[in-house]
Structure formats: structure tokens, C-alpha cells
Amino acid sequence: MEIKIYKDKQEVAAQFSAYFAELVKDKSAFHVALSGGSTPKIVFDVLASNYGDKMDWSKIHFYWGDERCxxxxxxxxxxxxxVEHLFSKIDAPEGNIHRVLGEAEPVREAMRYANLLEINLDRVKGVPQFDLVILGMGDDGHTASIFPHEIELWDATDYCVVATHPDSGQKRVSINGKVINTAKEVTFLVTGASKAEKVKVILEKTEGFETYPASLVNPASGKLVWFMDKDAAVTLD
Structure with missing residues (x-):
């Protein structure tokens, strides 16, 4: 595991974008699971403005680690x-954008999306393998849309699951832990002081750390990188 700490959100976005560009450079095809949230929004802006005409977007296939229904x-x-922060500004083929149909019936959509991943991606021991999974982490220690109160979804048999937001009750479709940990590479984008407490618990494995889904991210490849700003990392020893 590698931990990279930068001065602010903007610097995290700039450094991650450079890292991403390097990662896809020599690949003939690259399958990435995107994350939602405020930090990816800035990352997408940076990718579009700094790498919009420098990358061969036709070889990158975009998916989502989770989506709200x-x-x-x-x-x-x-x-x-x-779409607003990246796809509208770059030349990515429509056929390379594999969205979760948030408007569809959630259970059926989770099954369809899992099936899509099995068809489109190489598999390791039957599990679809992304080249890169980008994750965020919530203030409650959730990642993708696996929340602490439904941590059992991490090990679900189905590669895509239907999760429920603990406060709003909103349904979400999410990849499970097996898919995350089978990826060739996993990166966390974590910024802001509100994340600092959970960052410390998870990274320093202090008491109760295993109750947070983000602590279960441990790719078999060993390639896990945390991109953080100073605010998120402030409590680390």
C-alpha cells in the first residue's frame, strides 16, 4: 500500500490525473470503474483540461463502482x-461508456450490470477484473456503496449488489468487495477534514477498524494507493 499526501484537493486531482495518464499510456485497452463525489469531480475537470487532447480515449472503457438509483x-x-465534467469535454466513444441504469428496477439492474462486467472484463477465478477501480470514502467509512450497516454485502455472491443509504433510504447499485479486490489496481481519493478520523482508524488499524467497509479494500495484486490531502491525513502518525 502506498499513501500519497498533497496540500489540497486540487493538488490531489492534478497528481491523480498524471498517475492515471501514465497508467493507461501503453495499454491497448483499459477498463476503469469510476467513483462519484466531490474529489472525482475535480479530477474529471483536470483530466479534461490537461489531458483532453493528449490521451487516446478510444481505448478506455468507463464503468461505475456504484450509482444512485x-x-x-x-x-x-x-x-x-x-458527463458534465468529463465526457462532454473529451472525445470518448459512446460505446466505451457503460453506465449503470439508475432508472431501472434496482435488483434487475444489479444483475444486468454484473453480467455486463462478466462479458466485458477478463476474469480471475471467475471474478471480473478491472484495470483500475477508483474509490472514495464517506465520513462513515463506507466505500463504493457498501455501508457499515450492510457490510455483509462486501462478500455477497453477486458481483453487483443493491445497497440502501442508511439515512435517506435511497437504493444504490454497487460492485462488491470481490470485484474491488480483484482489480489490478485500486486507488482511494480522500479529501477533507471530515474524513480524518476514519482515515486514522482504517490506516492504523485501531480498534473497530474492521467495521468500516473501506478497511476491507485489500487488492490481491497488492497495488493500493491512497491519494489524500493534508486535511484528510491530519491525524496520521
Missing amino acids: VPPTDEQSNYKMT
Whole structure:
């Protein structure tokens, strides 16, 4: 595991974008699971402005690690946010964008998306393998849409699961822990002081750390990188 700490959100976005560009450079095809949230939004802006005409977007296939069960026009849609901040500014083929149909019936959509991953991705011991999974972490220690109160979904048999937000009750479709930990590479993008407490518990494995889904991220490849700003890392020893 590698921990990279930068001065602020903007610097995290710039450094991650450079890292991403390097990662895809020599690949003939690259399959990435995107994350929603405020930090990816800045990352997408940086990717579009700094690498929009420098990368061969035709070889990158985009998926989502999780999606809210809302239409693609809804303000809460991770897909909509990615369109606004990245896809509308770059030349990515429509056929390379594999969105979760948030407007569909959740259980059926989770099955369809899992099936799509099995068809499109190489598999390791039957599990679909992404080249890169980008994750965020919530203030409650959740990642993708696996929340502490439903931590058992991490080991679900199905590669995509239907999760429920603990406060709003909103349904979400999420990849499970097996898919995350089978990826060739996993990166966390974590910024802001509100994350600092859980960052410390998870990274220093202090009491109760295993109750947080983000602590279960441990790719078999050994390639796990945390990109953080100073605020998120402030409590680390």
C-alpha cells in the first residue's frame, strides 16, 4: 500500500490525473470503474483540461463502482456528473461508456450490470477484473456503496449488489468487495477534514477498524494507493 499526501484537493486531482495518464499510456485497452463525489469531480475537470487532447480515449472503457438509483438526468446521478465534467469535454466513444441504469428496477439492474462486467472484463477465478477501480470514502467509512450497516454485502455472491443509504433510504447499485479486490489496481481519493478520523482508524488499524467497509479494500495484486490531502491525513502518525 502506498499513501500519497498533497496540500489540497486540487493538488490531489492534478497528481491523480498524471498517475492515471501514465497508467493507461501503453495499454491497448483499459477498463476503469469510476467513483462519484466531490474529489472525482475535480479530477474529471483536470483530466479534461490537461489531458483532453493528449490521451487516446478510444481505448478506455468507463464503468461505475456504484450509482444512485435515479435517472441519468438527476442531479444526484454519478453518470450525469461525469458527463458534465468529463465526457462532454473529451472525445470518448459512446460505446466505451457503460453506465449503470439508475432508472431501472434496482435488483434487475444489479444483475444486468454484473453480467455486463462478466462479458466485458477478463476474469480471475471467475471474478471480473478491472484495470483500475477508483474509490472514495464517506465520513462513515463506507466505500463504493457498501455501508457499515450492510457490510455483509462486501462478500455477497453477486458481483453487483443493491445497497440502501442508511439515512435517506435511497437504493444504490454497487460492485462488491470481490470485484474491488480483484482489480489490478485500486486507488482511494480522500479529501477533507471530515474524513480524518476514519482515515486514522482504517490506516492504523485501531480498534473497530474492521467495521468500516473501506478497511476491507485489500487488492490481491497488492497495488493500493491512497491519494489524500493534508486535511484528510491530519491525524496520521
